[in-house]
Amino acid sequence: xxxxxxxxxxAVGAHHTLIDSLSMAPYLTDWRARYxxxxxxxxxxxxxxxxxxxxxxxxxxxxxxxxxxGNTGLCGGATPLSEGRSVVINLxxxxxxxxxxxxxxxxxxEAGCTLASVQDAAAAENRLFPLALASxxxxxxxxxxxTNAGGVQVLRYGNMRELVLGLEVVLPDGQVWDGLRAxxxxxxxxxxxxxxxxxxxxxxxxxxxxxxxxxxxRARATAWIAVPSPDAAVALLGLLRDSCGxxxxxxxxxxxxxxxxxxxxxxxxxxxxxxxxDWMVLLExxxxxxxxxxxxxxxxxxxxxxxxxxxxxxxIATSVAQAESLWGLRENISEAQKIEGLSIxxxxxxxxxxxxxxxxxxxxxxxxxxxxxxxxxxxxxxxxNLHYNLSKPNALDNADFIARTAEVNRIVHDLTAELGGSISxxxxxxxxxxVESMRYKSDVEMDLMRxxxxxxxxxxxxxxxxVI
Amino acid sequence: xxxxxxxxxxAVGAHHTLIDSLSMAPYLTDWRARYxxxxxxxxxxxxxxxxxxxxxxxxxxxxxxxxxxGNTGLCGGATPLSEGRSVVINLxxxxxxxxxxxxxxxxxxEAGCTLASVQDAAAAENRLFPLALASxxxxxxxxxxxTNAGGVQVLRYGNMRELVLGLEVVLPDGQVWDGLRAxxxxxxxxxxxxxxxxxxxxxxxxxxxxxxxxxxxRARATAWIAVPSPDAAVALLGLLRDSCGxxxxxxxxxxxxxxxxxxxxxxxxxxxxxxxxDWMVLLExxxxxxxxxxxxxxxxxxxxxxxxxxxxxxxIATSVAQAESLWGLRENISEAQKIEGLSIxxxxxxxxxxxxxxxxxxxxxxxxxxxxxxxxxxxxxxxxNLHYNLSKPNALDNADFIARTAEVNRIVHDLTAELGGSISxxxxxxxxxxVESMRYKSDVEMDLMRxxxxxxxxxxxxxxxxVI
Numbered sequence: 001x002x003x004x005x006x007x008x009x010x011a012v013g014a015h016h017t018l019i020d021s022l023s024m025a026p027y028l029t030d031w032r033a034r035y036x037x038x039x040x041x042x043x044x045x046x047x048x049x050x051x052x053x054x055x056x057x058x059x060x061x062x063x064x065x066x067x068x069x070g071n072t073g074l075c076g077g078a079t080p081l082s083e084g085r086s087v088v089i090n091l092x093x094x095x096x097x098x099x100x101x102x103x104x105x106x107x108x109x110e111a112g113c114t115l116a117s118v119q120d121a122a123a124a125e126n127r128l129f130p131l132a133l134a135s136x137x138x139x140x141x142x143x144x145x146x147t148n149a150g151g152v153q154v155l156r157y158g159n160m161r162e163l164v165l166g167l168e169v170v171l172p173d174g175q176v177w178d179g180l181r182a183x184x185x186x187x188x189x190x191x192x193x194x195x196x197x198x199x200x201x202x203x204x205x206x207x208x209x210x211x212x213x214x215x216x217x218r219a220r221a222t223a224w225i226a227v228p229s230p231d232a233a234v235a236l237l238g239l240l241r242d243s244c245g246x247x248x249x250x251x252x253x254x255x256x257x258x259x260x261x262x263x264x265x266x267x268x269x270x271x272x273x274x275x276x277x278d279w280m281v282l283l284e285x286x287x288x289x290x291x292x293x294x295x296x297x298x299x300x301x302x303x304x305x306x307x308x309x310x311x312x313x314x315x316i317a318t319s320v321a322q323a324e325s326l327w328g329l330r331e332n333i334s335e336a337q338k339i340e341g342l343s344i345x346x347x348x349x350x351x352x353x354x355x356x357x358x359x360x361x362x363x364x365x366x367x368x369x370x371x372x373x374x375x376x377x378x379x380x381x382x383x384x385n386l387h388y389n390l391s392k393p394n395a396l397d398n399a400d401f402i403a404r405t406a407e408v409n410r411i412v413h414d415l416t417a418e419l420g421g422s423i424s425x426x427x428x429x430x431x432x433x434x435v436e437s438m439r440y441k442s443d444v445e446m447d448l449m450r451x452x453x454x455x456x457x458x459x460x461x462x463x464x465x466x467v468i
Numbered sequence: 469x470x471x472x473x474x475x476x477x478x479a480v481g482a483h484h485t486l487i488d489s490l491s492m493a494p495y496l497t498d499w500r501a502r503y504x505x506x507x508x509x510x511x512x513x514x515x516x517x518x519x520x521x522x523x524x525x526x527x528x529x530x531x532x533x534x535x536x537x538g539n540t541g542l543c544g545g546a547t548p549l550s551e552g553r554s555v556v557i558n559l560x561x562x563x564x565x566x567x568x569x570x571x572x573x574x575x576x577x578e579a580g581c582t583l584a585s586v587q588d589a590a591a592a593e594n595r596l597f598p599l600a601l602a603s604x605x606x607x608x609x610x611x612x613x614x615t616n617a618g619g620v621q622v623l624r625y626g627n628m629r630e631l632v633l634g635l636e637v638v639l640p641d642g643q644v645w646d647g648l649r650a651x652x653x654x655x656x657x658x659x660x661x662x663x664x665x666x667x668x669x670x671x672x673x674x675x676x677x678x679x680x681x682x683x684x685x686r687a688r689a690t691a692w693i694a695v696p697s698p699d700a701a702v703a704l705l706g707l708l709r710d711s712c713g714x715x716x717x718x719x720x721x722x723x724x725x726x727x728x729x730x731x732x733x734x735x736x737x738x739x740x741x742x743x744x745x746d747w748m749v750l751l752e753x754x755x756x757x758x759x760x761x762x763x764x765x766x767x768x769x770x771x772x773x774x775x776x777x778x779x780x781x782x783x784i785a786t787s788v789a790q791a792e793s794l795w796g797l798r799e800n801i802s803e804a805q806k807i808e809g810l811s812i813x814x815x816x817x818x819x820x821x822x823x824x825x826x827x828x829x830x831x832x833x834x835x836x837x838x839x840x841x842x843x844x845x846x847x848x849x850x851x852x853n854l855h856y857n858l859s860k861p862n863a864l865d866n867a868d869f870i871a872r873t874a875e876v877n878r879i880v881h882d883l884t885a886e887l888g889g890s891i892s893x894x895x896x897x898x899x900x901x902x903v904e905s906m907r908y909k910s911d912v913e914m915d916l917m918r919x920x921x922x923x924x925x926x927x928x929x930x931x932x933x934x935v936i
Contacts, residue, residue, distance in 0.1 A: 103706060103821035104852070126710070150653050159653060162630055177912045182819045184851035185627060186890035187616050187666055188897060188905045189935055192916050194662030198655055215713045238571060241683045242594070245756035246714040288713035289765065297757065349653045353571035383652035384572070422654035429656060437656045444645045448924075449658050455923035456916075467657055 004061040011053035016044040035076035038084030046093045048207040056174030067201035069143025072135040075430025077200040081465045097121045105213040106182040111142025127213035130157035142206045148198030150426030155382035156249040166210035167193040172457040182210045201463040203456040219291035221298040222284045222323035226277035226312040230356040250284040251382030258378045261336035272315045346388040348416045349425035365411045385425040429467045472529040479521035484512040503544035506552030514561045516675040524642030535669035537611025540603040543898025545668040549933045565589045573681040574650040579610025595681035598625035610674045616666030618894030623850035624717040634678035635661040640925040650678045669931040671924040687759035689766040690752045690791035694745035694780040698824040718752040719850030726846045729804035740783045814856040816884045817893035833879045853893040
């Protein structure tokens with residue numbers, strides 16, 4: 001393999017070709033420290049041509065490649081396997097915003113731009129790039145594309161898939177596909193970019209993307225709302241969309257257990273409502289027009305929902321600081337859960353109309369199996385997407401808790417499938433759910449996925465052991 | 469082939485297996501009467517299982533298949549070739565709305581439902597299905613999926629691609645892929661449905677689709693506006709989106725030549741503004757809230773644009789009837805052009821920011837080649853999509869006009885490509901632009917498209933001679 005290393009050094013420079021274990025270490029372990037792999041080298045190319053040279057060199061040597069962005073994924077998709085025979089291609093040096101076309105509402109970002117830097121580049125031209133995630137300061141656009149990232153504004157603006165107009169991709173043989181079209185309409189054949197979006201680097205290396213921009217909202221109204229049940233939360237969503245339409249940009253549900261963890265573990269967190277409630281919603285409306293009209297739209301909708309019993313109580317933010325503190329409660333649930341101890345996490349989606357049934361039946365099945373289980377359910381109920389997590393009961397030790405993961409997954413995932421849902425709504429499959437997902441896909445679907453993989457990467461060199 | 473006909477009769481019934489030329493004729497000629505093909509048979513299956521049986525029978529016999537919807541396409545994609553060795557699979561009997569889930573904002577429609585019947589099924593549940601086309605009374609949903617249909621509300625709601633949550637497809641070997649998921653988020657592998665959307669039946673037969681629904685607008689404001697130039701039209705779009713955001717649901721540009729044809733040929737058509745203007749815009753805002761607020765938003769935006777010189781004059785509809793008559797002017801351009809005589813049509817898109825440059829340079833090049841050429845440009849400028857048509861000069865006879873088609877296409881399509889555009893924005897490739905599109909695609913892209921086709925339909929039995 002020393003020949004390959006020489007070629008890689010010639011392609012990207014010795015300084016950006018890491019081969020000793022100390023310098024490679026940060027790139028071989030995922031953010032949650034669940035997966036640690038090994039690699040022949042970690043290379044950090046500076047531009048698309050260098051990526052192509054690296055891919056050609058690996059393809060010539062028959063060596064597998066692992067494309068890597070900000071390494072913030074939750075499923076081990078960007079971490080090499082432990083056999084140590086692959087090269088990690090870290091994209092962080094491809095970090096230029098190539099162009100911003102405010103009139104066309106589009107910009108071209110290289111794969112290594114952080115999501116936050118793309119948001120900033122859009123804002124500098126009075127535009128919005130709406131993808132919003134907890135990791136936005138460190139996740140990279142190439143990773144957002146490759147995992148079809150979701151987040152809190154999908155309800156209004158769609159997933160990453162809906163936000164990408166074009167892609168530049170280095171294919172598994174090192175050829176560059178220039179699909180950087182900035183068009184709203186293009187019906188000249190198969191929409192190839194869709195294959196690379198969400199493929200987690202198993203079909204090629206995304207090096208740049210044309211991203212859609214939107215008008216910048218000028219008004220924002222945020223409320224924390226107690227509802228009597230998940231059914232009422234779904235009904236409230238319907239009422240709000242009926243009256244306020246596209247203004248509804250976020251609609252998150254939080255269970256009492258989640259809020260309590262945040263109040264317990266996060267310094268400065270304060271309860272937004274006087275009473276304790278089993279189910280709460282954090283929602284946000286945005287608009288390009290006058291804030292007063294938006295505030296009264298929200299107040300009107302909540303007032304009507306209070307009268308009909310769909311809402312029990314509500315706190316409407318009256319300042320940006322208040323809105324941020326409400327969002328802090330939501331965004332700190334994962335962190336608070338981590339401080340509390342081990343958890344078994346799920347990232348499921350079902351049709352929005354079936355969320356209440358999912359919650360009722362999952363709780364019944366889990367508590368029958370495990371009476372003192374602690375369920376922390378929260379997430380993007382507006383998209384039917386729940387982070388359905390179990391925290392370790394205090395009385396149990398870690399090993400005994402983790403030992404039950406497969407059993408818990410079976411209950412949660414079987415029910416999800418029965419309700420027409422997905423066992424990975426927004427996090428992807430990576431290493432974590434590759435095998436599990438096959439349980440729920442038909443043979444026909446697996447065959448189609450294998451046909452795609454075989455057509456694009458017949459030698460199986462792109463990110464092996466992930467997705468498929 | 470009589471064995472195959474027997475199997476087809478057994479599958480769908482003799483009454484729905486057409487083999488004599490008289491009964492097949494309506495299915496062998498496209499709507500514009502530009503293509504007439506031949507076929508072994510036209511079959512009209514009643515449900516997905518019958519479609520699968522037909523496809524298995526054809527695959528067993530090694531016979532090509534042409535999926536067909538409402539036969540309203542403009543590129544001959546659903547018309548068989550003239551060699552007469554294929555079977556047309558007409559989907560019009562698969563015309564059930566299987567379910568409507570208003571809470572999940574989704575419905576399942578079979579391929580043979582008309583677009584209008586899907587709009588009606590959504591409206592019956594107080595929801596909007598936003599796809600809107602001139603042919604909506606006769607085009608079928610399966611065709612809308614297979615051509616990634618666009619239309620006048622793409623600016624706000626996206627193309628068909630963005631409106632499909634899931635698909636059911638009969639694959640080229642007769643297996644049924646059930647991808648009828650009604651989820652907003654699903655990251656469990658490659659998004660296979662994207663391949664069938666816009667594939668014009670070359671990868672399989674779409675038999676049903678899960679479609680996204682939206683809140684029903686309660687307010688609508690429509691205006692016909694004169695602008696000094698295409699640059700001003702683009703600037704007006706920017707101002708409107710900045711102030712009114714997602715409310716801007718349609719933004720169509722009409723050149724003076726187009727309006728004049730309509731006023732000349734369409735009974736009852738009346739000029740919406742007192743003066744004559746070279747460039748006009750028809751725009752629409754919609755909202756779920758109070759109509760008065762929407763009207764004043766529109767009036768405010770137009771008032772500001774008048775002061776800054778971006779707008780010259782404007783007529784705001786004050787009734788539904790007035791709005792409909794403004795839309796009639798726009799929608800009758802194609803019909804008026806047809807009455808006027810022959811035309812050479814283009815369906816191009818460029819980035820919105822480059823529309824003015826496209827118009828200036830295309831006119832300069834065409835008039836240099838052909839001084840008395842008559843350009844009729846109109847279309848979805850909000851998406852960068854222009855129907856850029858040439859009407860026959862009166863002095864020229866038909867044959868001489870048509871003889872210059874290739875020369876005209878070269879000018880229009882080369883310029884489109886130079887500006888980063890698409891030579892088929894919303895109509896697809898079909899037979900009409902299959903070869904022409906290859907001129908503008910890189911070898912890398914054509915290889916990827918062939919790889920997809922080869923992976924899904926290795927024997928080339930699905931709609932041969934179309935797209936690829």
